[in-house]
Amino acid sequence: MMKTQLISLIMAVALSTCAMPLLADDDDNKAPGVAPVSNSLYAKECSACHFAYQPGLMPARSWQKMMANLADHFGENAELEAEEQKALTNYLVNNAAESSRYKRSVKIMRSLSKDKTPLRITEIPYMVRKHNELSPKMVMGNSEVKSLSYCEKCHTRADTGSYSERDIIVPGFGSWEEYEHSPAFLDRIKRGAKGLYYELVGDDDHDKKHRDDDHDKKHDD
Ligand code: HEC
């Protein structure tokens, strides 16, 4: 008994280490972005105020929750006829991230814990991580963008389901690939890192305190 258990444990470990590179290969073979929108009613109804987000950008539970309360949709009324609402909910649920083999959908699902039902694509951990190099000036402070919700302002091929780095142009800042290699970007990273360093080490305060101490001593003398 013990021996068979040991053997199956060894087998399991061997299998899992073998399976890893196989899975990684499989990942690279997946279509790179997310599946494009394939429902004309959806394309029409859900693009009145923002671009029609692909169903593969959120899990089914998120779409269900959102579609159940369109009357209060981020402060707007996006209500639909009962029949349309039902048809679009079905479309979204059937094509949600967990049912897709596209690379971004897989990554979205992997980053999300099972007990979370985000109502925003932009709150999904994978999305937060991917956008953490953007500055407020490029998004909220950018009158041509306003919020991260307007994907197509920067992802010039978002309507095709492609979010490739190659196709990113931040309005007013230009091509992202070029920007990432510019002195301005490197300088921002350096300054960001320095700020973080002082935050962690508290060196700034330390020096100041010492100077204040010296100052007080002189006074005492
Ligand atoms: C009347 C306007 C309007 C309509 C119609 C509308 N929306 Fe929205 N939607 C909004 C607003 C406003 C936001 C929030 C944008 C922001 O925060 O800048 C939003 C946000 C969203 C988000 C979250 C985006 C993010 O930040 O990650 C999703 C997903 C979404 N809508 C899906 C839909 C779907 C699906 C439909 C069609 C059933 C739809 N919307 C129709 C106005 C609308």
Ligand code: HEC
């Ligand atoms: C202000 C511009 C801007 C907006 C708006 C924006 N993005 Fe991005 N996005 C970026 C940048 C910059 C990156 C980082 C590219 C890099 O360096 O890897 C990125 C990365 C991504 C990636 C990963 C791409 C890759 O190759 O790794 C995905 C997927 C993505 N964005 C989807 C979205 C979606 C969906 C929305 C809307 C809900 C959105 N983005 C809104 C600028 C933007």
